[in-house]
Amino acid sequence: MTGDETPAPGAAGQPGQAWPPAFDTSVAHQARIYDYLLGGKDNYAADRAAVEAGLKIWPDVAHSARANRAFLGRAVRYLTAEAGIRQFLDLGTGIPTAGNLHQVAQAIAPETRVVYVDYDPIVLAHARALLTSHEAGATDYIDADLRDTGRILGEAAELLDFTKPVAVTLIGILHAVPDTDDPHAIVARLMDAVPSGSYLAVCHPGLDLLSQETTDRFTDVTDRMVRGDFVFRSREQVARFFAGTDLVEPGLVTAEEWRPDPGGAQGTSSLWCAVGRKP
Numbered sequence: 001m002t003g004d005e006t007p008a009p010g011a012a013g014q015p016g017q018a019w020p021p022a023f024d025t026s027v028a029h030q031a032r033i034y035d036y037l038l039g040g041k042d043n044y045a046a047d048r049a050a051v052e053a054g055l056k057i058w059p060d061v062a063h064s065a066r067a068n069r070a071f072l073g074r075a076v077r078y079l080t081a082e083a084g085i086r087q088f089l090d091l092g093t094g095i096p097t098a099g100n101l102h103q104v105a106q107a108i109a110p111e112t113r114v115v116y117v118d119y120d121p122i123v124l125a126h127a128r129a130l131l132t133s134h135e136a137g138a139t140d141y142i143d144a145d146l147r148d149t150g151r152i153l154g155e156a157a158e159l160l161d162f163t164k165p166v167a168v169t170l171i172g173i174l175h176a177v178p179d180t181d182d183p184h185a186i187v188a189r190l191m192d193a194v195p196s197g198s199y200l201a202v203c204h205p206g207l208d209l210l211s212q213e214t215t216d217r218f219t220d221v222t223d224r225m226v227r228g229d230f231v232f233r234s235r236e237q238v239a240r241f242f243a244g245t246d247l248v249e250p251g252l253v254t255a256e257e258w259r260p261d262p263g264g265a266q267g268t269s270s271l272w273c274a275v276g277r278k279p
């Protein structure tokens with residue numbers, strides 16, 4: 001699907017009205033904003049206008065989106081090649097782009113199994129692309145809200161063996177869950193379901209990595225989005241997601257500081273990132 005095609009009919013999708021977000025091109029969607037920031041084509045005028053507004057407030061936002069995606073690639077390579085992980089539960093998948101999680105992992109270990117979870121209808125429309133697994137491994141897609149952990153874990157168990165280590169990846173999604181929905185409890189429920197030797201990977205916009213003016217004014221962007229929750233969290237708040245895990249080196253750092261590739265992108269991403277192992 002390209003950004004020029006007629007969208008499937010859906011509910012209205014005004015903030016607070018439709019849940020999960022309906023396919024409405026007149027309101028910005030997080031998945032399509034991210035797609036635009038990464039140079040993709042699955043976005044509409046409302047998404048691009050939200051990005052233009054965002055760039056005026058947070059000029060490094062496009063760099064942060066690329067740094068987020070690059071962290072995903074390095075974390076998955078680490079988990080597959082060095083930690084020996086062969087099962088992933090990826091929450092907040094996003095629109096497929098270069099270097100999707102299963103492609104990164106299966107390039108190293110073709111037998112890897114990946115379950116993707118996202119609640120956005122445009123990501124669902126691309127689910128088939130996410131399911132093009134290496135024949136030695138397998139992929140699946142669950143159309144669900146992150147908050148619905150019971151259903152996610154139940155359906156993921158059809159592909160993943162929860163008696164063996166699983167990497168739970170929450171990369172660029174937890175900021176979309178407000179404190180009122182207790183994202184720390186959501187992460188704890190997911191990590192409770194996986195055995196010792198499992199991993200958690202998180203990348204999250206940092207409240208203390210941006211000026212207060214930037215984070216305050218960011219409502220100019222979120223007001224344009226369907227379900228425009230966007231919560232910046234401090235390093236300490238992000239660290240609490242890793243309760244009950246041991247952080248792998250170099251710990252909780254900015255995206256570009258986490259195991260950088262030689263000659264990798266420089267710059268300041270304003271994202272806290274880490275990988276933790278459940279002992």
Ligand SMILES: C[S@@+](CC[C@H](N)C(=O)[O-])C[C@H]1O[C@@H](n2cnc3c(N)ncnc32)[C@H](O)[C@@H]1O
Binds near residue numbers: 068176
């Ligand atoms: C910024 S993209 C990140 C994509 C990918 N993880 C990456 O790092 O490249 C965030 C994705 O999370 C999804 N998302 C946000 N809140 C969600 C929720 N409560 N349940 C499921 N998916 C959610 C959005 O639809 C979007 O596709």
